[in-house]
Each structure stands twice: as C-alpha cells, then as structure tokens.
Amino acid sequence: xxxxxxxxxxxxxxxxxxxxxxxxxxxxxxxxxxxxxxxxxxxxxxxxxxxxxxxxxxxxxxxxxxxxxxxxxxxxxxxxxxxxxxxxxxxxxxxxxxxxxxxxxxxxxxxxxxxxxxxxxxxxxxxxxxxxxxxxxxxxxxxxxxxxxxxxxxxxxxxxxxxxxxxxxxxxxxxxxxxxxxxxxxxxxxxxxxxxxxxxxxxxxxxxxxxxxxxxxxxxxxxxxxxxxxxxxxxxxxxxxxxxxxxxxxxxxxxxxxxxx
Amino acid sequence: xxxxxxxxxxxxxxxxxxxxxxxxxxxxxxxxxxxxxxxxxxxxxxxxxxxxxxxxxxxxxxxxxxxxxxxxxxxxxxxxxxxxxxxxxxxxxxxxxxxxxxxxxxxxxxxxxxxxxxxxxxxxxxxxxxxxxxxxxxxxxxxxxxxxxxxxxxxxxxxxxxxxxxxxxxxxxxxxxxxxxxxxxxxxxxxxxxxxxxxxxxxxxxxxxxxxxxxxxxxxxxxxxxxxxxxxxxxxxxxxxxxxxxxxxxxxxxxxxxxxxxxxxxxxxxxxxxxxxxxxxxxxxxxxxxxxxxxxxxxxxxxxxxxxxxxxxxxxxxxxxxxxxxxxxxxxxxxxxxxxxxxxxxxx
Numbered sequence: 001x002x003x004x005x006x007x008x009x010x011x012x013x014x015x016x017x018x019x020x021x022x023x024x025x026x027x028x029x030x031x032x033x034x035x036x037x038x039x040x041x042x043x044x045x046x047x048x049x050x051x052x053x054x055x056x057x058x059x060x061x062x063x064x065x066x067x068x069x070x071x072x073x074x075x076x077x078x079x080x081x082x083x084x085x086x087x088x089x090x091x092x093x094x095x096x097x098x099x100x101x102x103x104x105x106x107x108x109x110x111x112x113x114x115x116x117x118x119x120x121x122x123x124x125x126x127x128x129x130x131x132x133x134x135x136x137x138x139x140x141x142x143x144x145x146x147x148x149x150x151x152x153x154x155x156x157x158x159x160x161x162x163x164x165x166x167x168x169x170x171x172x173x174x175x176x177x178x179x180x181x182x183x184x185x186x187x188x189x190x191x192x193x194x195x196x197x198x199x200x201x202x203x204x205x206x207x208x209x210x211x212x213x214x215x216x217x218x219x220x221x222x223x224x225x226x227x228x229x230x231x232x233x234x235x236x237x238x239x240x241x242x243x244x245x246x247x248x249x250x251x252x253x254x255x256x257x258x259x260x261x
Numbered sequence: 262x263x264x265x266x267x268x269x270x271x272x273x274x275x276x277x278x279x280x281x282x283x284x285x286x287x288x289x290x291x292x293x294x295x296x297x298x299x300x301x302x303x304x305x306x307x308x309x310x311x312x313x314x315x316x317x318x319x320x321x322x323x324x325x326x327x328x329x330x331x332x333x334x335x336x337x338x339x340x341x342x343x344x345x346x347x348x349x350x351x352x353x354x355x356x357x358x359x360x361x362x363x364x365x366x367x368x369x370x371x372x373x374x375x376x377x378x379x380x381x382x383x384x385x386x387x388x389x390x391x392x393x394x395x396x397x398x399x400x401x402x403x404x405x406x407x408x409x410x411x412x413x414x415x416x417x418x419x420x421x422x423x424x425x426x427x428x429x430x431x432x433x434x435x436x437x438x439x440x441x442x443x444x445x446x447x448x449x450x451x452x453x454x455x456x457x458x459x460x461x462x463x464x465x466x467x468x469x470x471x472x473x474x475x476x477x478x479x480x481x482x483x484x485x486x487x488x489x490x491x492x493x494x495x496x497x498x499x500x501x502x503x504x505x506x507x508x509x510x511x512x513x514x515x516x517x518x519x520x521x522x523x524x525x526x527x528x529x530x531x532x533x534x535x536x537x538x539x540x541x542x543x544x545x546x547x548x549x550x551x552x553x554x555x556x557x558x559x560x561x562x563x564x565x566x567x568x569x570x571x572x573x574x575x576x577x578x579x580x581x582x583x584x585x586x587x588x589x590x591x592x593x594x595x596x597x598x599x600x601x602x603x604x605x606x607x608x609x
Contacts, residue, residue: 098333102403103403115410117398119398123343124333
C-alpha cells in the first residue's frame with residue numbers, strides 16, 4: 001500500500017515545498033504532508049522517544065518552537081518520511097577545491113597542484129555525506145522503521161550564479177574546468193551507496209537542470225527564507241535555494257517515488 | 262692515589278647509572294650534540310617507532326614539517342588511514358638505510374620504477390610504500406603520477422628541513438636482482454607476485470649501513486649543507502626474519518649492526534647525533550616493563566621514557582613530566598601505522 005501520510009523534514013530547503021503545499025494543496029490528492037524545518041545544527045540533537053521526535057538540547061528546543069511552533073512532534077501518524085536539503089552537491093564540491101584525483105578531466109588534461117588518490121577522494125566524499133545533518137536524520141528515521149525514508153537532495157545552484165560567483169567560486173571554477181559532470185556522477189554514485197541501507201534518493205528533476213551543473217533560473221528566482229515569517233524572499237543574489245514552483249516539482253517526485261515503494 | 266675512574270660521574274657506573282636509577286629518567290643518558298632551536302624545521306622518517314618521536318615533537322610545539330598534508334582537516338581519522346600526517350611526507354615507514362637512500366636518489370631524479378607498481382585484485386600498490394593507500398590505486402598511471410608528486414614533495418622536504426630525525430629499524434630488505442633496488446616488503450605480502458628467481462633477501466651488514474648513511478648525508482647536503490641528522494635505533498624487535506635464523510639472534514644481529522653503524526657515523530660527524538631510544542627501552546633495569554605482553558611492542562611508559570628524555574635534553578618539556586601522552590597505556594603500539602606486522606598477519 002502506498003504510504004500517504006508524509007513528514008517532510010529538513011533545513012531551509014524545505015521552505016519551497018512548504019509554500020508549494022500552501023499555494024496548491026489539491027495538487028497531490030490523497031496525500032497528507034507535514035513539514036518540519038530546522039537549522040542543520042539541530043538535526044543531531046533530535047531523538048525519537050516513545051514515537052515522539054524530541055529536541056534534546058536547549059537550542060534545538062528553541063528552533064523547534066521558533067520554526068514550527070511546536071515543542072516536539074509525535075510521529076505515530078506518519079507512514080513515510082522525506083528528508084530535504086542536504087547534503088547539497090554544491091557543498092560537497094568544496095572538496096575538489098582543495099585537491100583533485102587522477103580521474104578528474106582537468107587533471108587528465110593539465111595535471112593538478114594538489115593531487116590525491118581516487119580512493120581518497122571517494123572516501124572524503126563518502127565521509128562528508130555520512131557526516132551531514134541530513135544523513136543523521138535519515139539514519140534516525142530509518143532506525144525508527146515506520147515507513148520508507150526518501151532523501152531529496154538540494155537543487156543545484158542557479159545558472160545565475162555563473163555571472164555572480166561570489167560564495168560559489170569553487171563551484172563555478174569546477175564547471176569552468178570541465179569537472180562538474182563527472183564529479184556530480186561520482187557524488188550521486190557515492191550518495192546512493194551511503195543511503196542504500198537507509199533510504200532512497202529522489203534526484204533533482206532532469207527538466208530543471210541546465211548545462212549539467214545548474215538549475216534553470218526560473219526554478220530558483222523568488223525563493224523564500226526559513227524563519228517564523230514565511231513571506232520573506234531571499235535577496236536576489238541568493239543562488240542556492242529554489243522557489244515554490246520547484247518545491248511543487250519536488251513533491252511530484254516524492255509522490256512518484258512513494259507510489260513505487 | 263688516583264685512577265681514571267675516580268672522578269667519573271654517577272652515569273659512568275652501572276650501579277648508579279642503571280641498576281639504582283629510574284629507568285624512565287636516566288640522568289645524562291643523552292647530551293645533544295647540537296640544539297633543536299625554536300626555529301628548527303624537523304623532518305621525521307624511519308620505522309614504526311619513529312611515529313612516537315614525531316608526535317612527541319609536535320606535542321612539544323616543535324615545527325615538524327609535513328609537505329604532504331591532508332587536503333582538509335574535517336576527517337582526521339580518514340586522513341590518517343591514508344597515511345597523511347604520519348611522517349613529514351607520505352613515504353610510510355622507512356625501515357632500512359638503503360630504502361631511505363633510494364628515496365633520496367629518486368627524489369632528485371624523479372625516477373619511478375615500473376616494476377615497483379604491484380597489482381592485487383585489480384588495484385595497484387606502490388612497492389616502496391605498500392600500505393600508503395589502504396585499497397591501492399585505481400591504475401598504474403595513478404600510482405605513477407602520485408609517486409612522482411610524492412618524490413617532488415620529498416625533494417622539497419629535505420631542502421627546507423633543518424634537522425632530520427631518522428629511526429633505523431631493520432637490516433633485512435628485499436632485493437630486486439633486475440633493477441638492483443630494494444623494497445621494504447617482499448612481493449606477495451601486500452600485493453605483487455613473489456618470483457624467487459628475481460627477488461632475494463638482502464641483509465645489510467655494518468659496512469653497508471655505514472656506507473648508506475654516508476651516501477644519505479652527501480645527498481642531503483648537496484642541496485641543504487646545513488641539515489643536521491639525529492639517528493636513533495628502534496627498540497622494536499623484528500616481527501619475522503627470512504634469514505633462516507631464529508628471530509631472536511636475527512633481531513640482536515640487526516640492532517647491533519644498526520646501533521654500531523649509527524654510533525660510528527655520529528661520532529665521525531659534528532652534524533650527526535645519536536639518540537639512545539634502543540638503550541632506554543631495552544634497559545634491563547626496566548625489567549621488561551617497557552614492553553607489552555607480546556615482548557615486542559613498546560608500552561606507553563616506554564614511549565614516554567624515550568620521548569621525555571629526548572625533549573628534556575633539548576629543553577623542550579620545561580620539566581613538566583611526560584610532554585606527550587598521546588595514548589593510554591595499552592594502545593601506544595596499536596595506533597601506529599606499521600606494515601611489518603603484515604608479515605605475521607599473512608602467515609600460513
């Protein structure tokens with residue numbers, strides 16, 4: 001039976017889906033979604049006690065209340081769990097800024113200043129993913145064992161960032177060197193492997209990806225911030241968060257994945 | 262009436278210098294031939310035991326060079342499992358003088374011997390540092406490229422260092438009759454294939470070790486004439502010997518050769534010092550307490566005795582007791598990176 005009572009849990013990247021649900025609640029008939037949003041630092045401070053998701057630190061308690069208006073969250077009613085927003089490919093791509101391995105196209109073409117082995121690069125990516133806030137909550141929910149767990153990775157940076165790379169310099173440089181496509185394939189292969197025992201990956205909808213490394217700007221412009229108020233737009237130069245239209249696509253993909261589960 | 266022994270200090274006599282003395286703090290056992298100043302840039306290399314000395318120096322705030330650091334600091338355990346931060350470069354353990362001499366020569370020429378890229382289960386291993394990559398390289402090309410990068414780093418290291426602390430460990434090595442080169446492990450232990458017609462055991466004698474040390478010094482001084490060398494002998498016995506001898510006399514033979522050659526070499530050069538790690542740990546007055554129950558690995562107490570003696574002699578501890586206690590009393594040896602132990606692990 002397809003699970004229909006779904007908890008979406010994640011960081012600021014949940015905002016797009018949350019607003020999409022508010023704007024168009026009938027788009028996913030038969031599904032009930034709740035969204036729990038917290039800053040990533042709070043994820044390791046969550047525990048499940050007697051079917052209730054509880055914050056275990058003062059900071060996490062404050063975040064739970066501030067961003068969700070509740071002290072804790074009973075889980076008994078949910079039969080599927082969706083973790084959104086982390087580990088983002090753009091963040092993991094920071095690893096290749098410090099060192100690259102032999103299999104990078106740029107290394108094959110020009111060599112590299114800091115060379116590491118392919119195995120070490122793989123291991124660094126695996127460790128970065130495994131230590132991410134999202135994987136901590138994925139493992140917690142998988143261990144709870146009351147329904148499938150899906151991981152929705154954060155959207156690739158907006159194509160707009162290419163003309164304003166501050167803050168994403170490592171990413172733009174990777175694209176310019178011709179390393180982005182192979183590094184993303186590698187990231188997805190390792191992410192899928194790390195998730196294997198715990199969750200399934202819901203990949204970014206292919207129709208939103210341009211030049212193999214960016215999200216088309218129409219899915220990114222007009223994104224909203226995480227906070228008690230839900231109407232605060234990100235500044236124009238924010239290139240990592242998607243807008244509610246993209247959030248709707250994410251939910252479409254989640255529903256499709258749950259139907260297959 | 263007087264005689265030559267009448268005015269000697271207590272450490273000149275066995276009873277006062279050893280039998281009645283604290284084995285963890287032997288007075289006067291080491292008087293440095295030259296200082297390790299605050300501005301010293303120290304390179305470390307050698308057999309497994311050298312890792313203790315490297316850590317002690319780092320713990321004392323000395324500048325221990327690392328020319329091949331991990332690219333980031335977010336996963337220190339992972340980095341260590343790939344031999345980042347173990348020594349001043351990623352050469353792994355260097356057990357013999359011949360191995361270090363060869364490395365110095367290779368670092369000057371950039372030479373990579375293709376026959377020293379070994380294969381196992383579709384992965385590739387660098388025979389000169391067979392444990393440096395836990396799962397090997399993905400291809401011969403990658404192994405060669407990373408060895409070339411390593412050799413360039415080694416060249417940089419020995420041109421910028423002010424001191425090299427080298428721990429001599431073994432005299433047994435594996436000799437490739439086709440290339441004339443030696444390897445720290447026999448082919449077939451970690452990877453590669455053992456061909457008895459090509460590879461043979463070589464046991465370096467006193468004259469060879471001394472000659473290697475002389476060649477090493479010449480190499481080092483060619484581009485860095487003020488570099489100073491501190492030699493010490495590892496107190497860790499052989500894991501195994503392939504000489505046909507019992508391992509106990511084989512160990513005694515090896516350590517005697519290394520100790521004698523290091524001493525002779527240090528006595529002959531003002532820029533070379535000898536530090537008695539071997540003597541401190543094997544001191545009979547310690548009644549075996551510096552060795553673990555396997556009678557091979559050194560206890561944390563033994564490591565502290567060695568490192569504290571070294572640091573105090575160089576004025577680096579400020580008399581504040583053991584300068585570095587990086588491990589609990591039981592795990593001094595188990596957190597070392599040590600290929601030699603694989604000989605035991607792969608025993609039939």
